[in-house]
Amino acid sequence: MANWITLYRQLYSSPLDSEYDRLYPGHIPTTPVQKALLAVGSGAAALQNPYRHDMVAVLGETTGHLALVRLRDRMRNDPEGYAILTERPRIRLSTLDLAHLAALPEGSFGREYLRFLDENRVTPDTRADVKFVDNEELAYVMQRYREVHDLLHTLLGMPTNMLGEVAVKWFEAAQTGLPMCILGAALGPLRLSSSRLRTLAASLGPWALRSGSRARCVLSVFYERRWDQSLDELREELGIELPPPLTLTSTKKANTAHAGLVS
Secondary structure, three states: OOHHHHHHHHHHOOOOOOOOOOOOOOOOOHHHHHHHHHHHHHHHHHOOOOOOOOHHHHHHHHHHHHHHHHHHHHHOOOOOOOOHHHHHHOOOOOOHHHHHHHHOOOHHHHHHHHHHHHHOOHHHHHHHHHOOOOOOHHHHHHHHHHHHHHHHHHHHHHOOOOOHHHHHHHHHHHOOHHHHHHHHHHHHHHHOOOOHHHHHHHHHHHHHHHHHHOOOOHOOHHHOOOOOHHHHHHHHHOOOOOOOOOOOOOHHHHHHHHHHHHH
């Protein structure tokens, strides 16, 4: 454990004087051995404390290569996904026209997304930048995955409490095949109460897996051009079923869960 912590600190603290090894801003080149150490160490840290979003992020970047390649290929084979890979949009507060979203009609995708951000007191700016993916295009795919997470909450109608986050992780696991998502989907239920575990097993889990496996690739949707679209219409287009009823919890508890499972 000490070895991977030392490596982690060295990689983050070592200045990169030369641009030669940098594939994109913030990129930290690593060898396969270094990646393996980071994956094992970050995985252990995330198991001990699932709210360590930095460790969850490192785990995702160091274990997700094959899944990212498959996702990239799906995006390339979709006209809308290809446009996203070409234009590289980012979902940040600086790129969102909040006034426009607020002026949209009730039930529109953009208006419901803004409502989700306001009610849960979250912001897209909390998404960590990718550092350990050694391919510029795949790094963007990972970044896009992170930045559409809140949009998935809106599409799926899931709150940011632990049950809602686990449901989104089950959807993401079926949809993306990312090892980090599969691990979160497998271990997340361990943190649920018995009553919520029954809800997950009886209705929410099967719905999330079914929707995730059947839906169109959610990374291939140019959401920034869909704000005016009806949320129900967008769900139908993507093949996402209406979610089963779910009881909300307080925003404070929900935000804690959100911080640890989204990276």
